[in-house]
Amino acid sequence: MEIYDTEEEQLEALKRWWKENGQSTIVGLVVGIAIILGWNYWQDHKKTQAGQASALYSQLIQSMATAKKDSAEKIAEQIKEQYPKTEYAAYSGLLNAKLKVQQGDMDKAKAVLIDIAKGSNKELSNVAKIRLVRLMLASGEYEKGLELINEIDPATSSSFSGNYDELVGDLYVALDRLDQARSSYQKALENGYKSPLLQIKIDDLTAPAKVANEHIEIPK
Numbered sequence: 484m485e486i487y488d489t490e491e492e493q494l495e496a497l498k499r500w501w502k503e504n505g506q507s508t509i510v511g512l513v514v515g516i517a518i519i520l521g522w523n524y525w526q527d528h529k530k531t532q533a534g535q536a537s538a539l540y541s542q543l544i545q546s547m548a549t550a551k552k553d554s555a556e557k558i559a560e561q562i563k564e565q566y567p568k569t570e571y572a573a574y575s576g577l578l579n580a581k582l583k584v585q586q587g588d589m590d591k592a593k594a595v596l597i598d599i600a601k602g603s604n605k606e607l608s609n610v611a612k613i614r615l616v617r618l619m620l621a622s623g624e625y626e627k628g629l630e631l632i633n634e635i636d637p638a639t640s641s642s643f644s645g646n647y648d649e650l651v652g653d654l655y656v657a658l659d660r661l662d663q664a665r666s667s668y669q670k671a672l673e674n675g676y677k678s679p680l681l682q683i684k685i686d687d688l689t690a691p692a693k694v695a696n697e698h699i700e701i702p703k
Contacts, residue, residue, distance in 0.1 A: 535566065536562055536565075536566035536571035536572070539562050540574060543558040544578075547578060552586070555578070555582055573599050573602055573604060573611075576598065576611075580592040580596050580599075580611075596614055599611035600612045606642075612631065612632075613646050613650065616628045616632060616650050616654075620650070620654060620657060625657045628650070628654045632650065644671075644674060645671045645674055646676070648668070648670045649668065649671045649678055655667060665685065665688045668688070
């Protein structure tokens with residue numbers, strides 16, 4: 484470390500340092516302040532967006548509750564267009580898909596759910612996929628439903644595995660592949676999945692087998 488004998492030498496050293504580093508120091512300070520201001524602005528912007536989206540979402544729920552379907556559809560579209568990066572866009576999309584099903588527009592409902600399923604929120608994405616498979620089941624697209632479930636990454640859907648196992652069982656029942664359906668239901672049950680109808684579905688598949696076995700004649 485340099486040692487200066489006089490104040491004049493210290494002053495000269497400071498002038499040299501400032502000459503060599505002053506500009507970069509000022510630039511660094513300006514950039515740092517700009518980053519802080521930009522970050523604060525972005526956080527405030529996100530809060531504002533979320534607040535406005537939340538207010539519209541409340542209106543959407545009220546419209547759904549009072550059966551104002553036209554109003555609900557318009558609000559859902561408004562949230563999607565104006566606040567696409569908020570979670571309220573996905574939530575309103577789920578309600579919009581439900582509304583489309585009630586109106587009998589299955590294709591539009593599926594399109595809405597597919598859009599949500601592509602989103603970055605893994606939980607809402609899985610909810611959308613589960614509802615999409617249920618629509619496929621209802622419309623007879625059994626193989627497509629199985630394909631969709633097979634394409635799902637287990638790492639992003641572990642908390643929904645029971646839902647998918649039960650759905651796979653339902654799809655196999657619809658395809659009359661009862662042994663595979665039973666295995667899927669049993670898998671969901673063994674993994675601790677709680678569903679009020681799951682055991683009933685297993686019993687329904689098991690009962691015919693028991694009846695058939697009871698009527699098998701034992702050779703004498």
